[in-house]
Amino acid sequence: MKHFEVISRYRQGESYRHIARELGINRKTVTSICSKYKEGLRALETSTHEKEVEKATEALVLTRSYDSSKRENRTYTQEVERRMKELNQEELIKNKRLGTHKQALTAIAVHVILIHEGHSIGYRTVAHYWRQFKEKTKEAFIRQEYPLGYRLEFDFGEVKLEIAGKVRTYYLAVLTCPASDFYWAYLYTN
Incomplete structure (x- = not known):
């Protein structure tokens, strides 16, 4: 979430609805961020002791983070x-x-x-x-995009299959069109 951008737009006089529309976030989220900002400003103005000023400044400046360490897995059972x-x-x-x-x-x-x-x-x-x-080593992949009909890729390799209890080696030819995700494959015996 771009708290700084929300607060910056609010300080420039933009409405909550306009900020929400421009940033593509919920209006209630914008309201919550701006309300916390206003509370922080009020706390800063009313603080009299150095510790209170420091605490109010930290509340304004520091970004909030969520403690997810105690969260239970809901889907990975x-x-x-x-x-x-x-x-x-x-x-x-x-x-x-x-x-x-x-x-x-x-x-x-x-x-x-x-x-x-x-x-x-x-x-x-x-x-x-x-x-x-x-537990394999990390690999990096770069996503590439091509226009339709621009690129055709070919790969040929061995495939081992277990058929009727026997492991046999076959040869596989594959043609791929990356733009359309079209695959064509043919299995050879020799």
Whole structure:
């Protein structure tokens, strides 16, 4: 929240509604910020001792923060944690049989699985805890955007599948259009 901008606009004479509309925040939030600012000014004007002046100044200047350390998890329950641990164990077993390759279970896939099983949990929460399970090094990705029809990407790789109890190696060709999220894939035997 941009407390400074709200207070600055208020001091310039803008109305609460105008500030809320311009900044895209709720009018009641603007009212609350401005009311606290006015209280701070009144406390500063009425303070007589040096300690009172210091306390009133700190109340005006310091930004407020919320203590979220005692907040309970509402969506990441023990049941969700248990299921994510099961999925991680299944992933480790699969990696032993098939080897680690581009077939790894991602946080997106785990989120989809949990949603289909009836858990109400957000992707960011799943990604946070899945990253802790995987304990892999941090990577950086830069989002790129292209106009439609501008770029086509091709990838070719091995895919190991277990069919009728036997692990077999197949070859996968994938064409991708990043602008439209269109994928085309073909599986080869040799």
